[in-house]
Amino acid sequence: MNILDKIVADKRIEVDLKKGLIPLKQLEASVLFDRKSTSMSKSIKSGSGIIAEHKRRSPSKSVINQKVSVQEVAAGYENAGVSAMSVLTDGKHFGGSLDDLLLARASVKMPLLRKEFIIDEYQILEAKAHGADAILLIAAVLSKNEIKSLSETAKSIGLDVLLEVHNEEELHKSIMPSLDMLGVNNRNLKTFEVSLETSKKLSTIIPNDFVKVSESGISNIEAIKELKPYGYEGFLIGENFMKTDNPGKSASEFIKSLK
Ligand SMILES: O=C(O)c1ccccc1NCC(=O)[C@H](O)[C@H](O)COP(=O)(O)O
Numbered sequence: 001m002n003i004l005d006k007i008v009a010d011k012r013i014e015v016d017l018k019k020g021l022i023p024l025k026q027l028e029a030s031v032l033f034d035r036k037s038t039s040m041s042k043s044i045k046s047g048s049g050i051i052a053e054h055k056r057r058s059p060s061k062s063v064i065n066q067k068v069s070v071q072e073v074a075a076g077y078e079n080a081g082v083s084a085m086s087v088l089t090d091g092k093h094f095g096g097s098l099d100d101l102l103l104a105r106a107s108v109k110m111p112l113l114r115k116e117f118i119i120d121e122y123q124i125l126e127a128k129a130h131g132a133d134a135i136l137l138i139a140a141v142l143s144k145n146e147i148k149s150l151s152e153t154a155k156s157i158g159l160d161v162l163l164e165v166h167n168e169e170e171l172h173k174s175i176m177p178s179l180d181m182l183g184v185n186n187r188n189l190k191t192f193e194v195s196l197e198t199s200k201k202l203s204t205i206i207p208n209d210f211v212k213v214s215e216s217g218i219s220n221i222e223a224i225k226e227l228k229p230y231g232y233e234g235f236l237i238g239e240n241f242m243k244t245d246n247p248g249k250s251a252s253e254f255i256k257s258l259k
Pocket residue numbers: 003004053055058059060061185189215216217218236237238239240
């Protein structure tokens with residue numbers, strides 16, 4: 001069983017337990033459910049393209065940063081000029097929570113991505129009820145029909161959809177009009193190795209109708225310069241900012257040197 005299979009097995013148990021505690025109607029009654037979302041894909045196209053992540057720990061790196069508060073990180077990222085913030089909400093493997101999403105929402109106006117291992121419509125309604133503007137779907141853990149129905153649910157409540165792939169096969173089964181952004185994850189989830197070559201290789205077969213996002217292992221400006229000619233407009237960066245004492249300052253210096 002690879003790490004993704006393990007995370008998803010844990011997630012199925014978690015979602016079933018939560019469904020028994022908080023009914024869908026309660027999520028739909030949340031004040032934030034009626035909030036008008038801000039488009040993450042549009043924000044990427046009109047801004048720096050940097051999607052900065054709140055990431056306390058990870059299966060590949062263990063602890064990254066347990067000291068800074070999510071509010072501080074969110075405000076710092078927004079001041080830095082990022083296009084969107086990704087908030088990891090998985091608790092067991094990444095140390096995140098839905099409270100992190102809620103606190104980020106309370107602190108900033110920019111688009112927020114719920115970074116989660118989504119396998120059920122319930123988690124999409126949770127995302128909306130906690131202030132997300134966009135969700136992530138991971139092709140490696142979903143069938144074509146699941147991608148279709150989950151992305152259509154997200155679109156029906158005004159959320160943008162970022163679909164993540166790791167290879168050509170996942171990409172071919174995933175292309176459909178209910179997606180806004182196609183993300184290529186540079187991290188091999190079996191070995192944890194990262195290579196920008198994955199983004200470069202898959203770029204030619206991503207139709208131009210989608211905003212292209214390169215995810216993981218981006219640690220310097222040179223990587224952005226290398227990826228832009230391949231059509232990438234969005235760049236998801238976690239550890240590089242979060243490993244510092246001041247992730248917002250680190251994002252700010254990064255974005256300044258892009259100009
Ligand atoms: O980061 C991991 O170790 C990881 C392991 C298993 C599944 C997902 C994982 N990461 C999620 C992500 O997509 C990254 O947090 C995101 O792309 C940022 O990556 P990085 O800039 O390398 O921190």
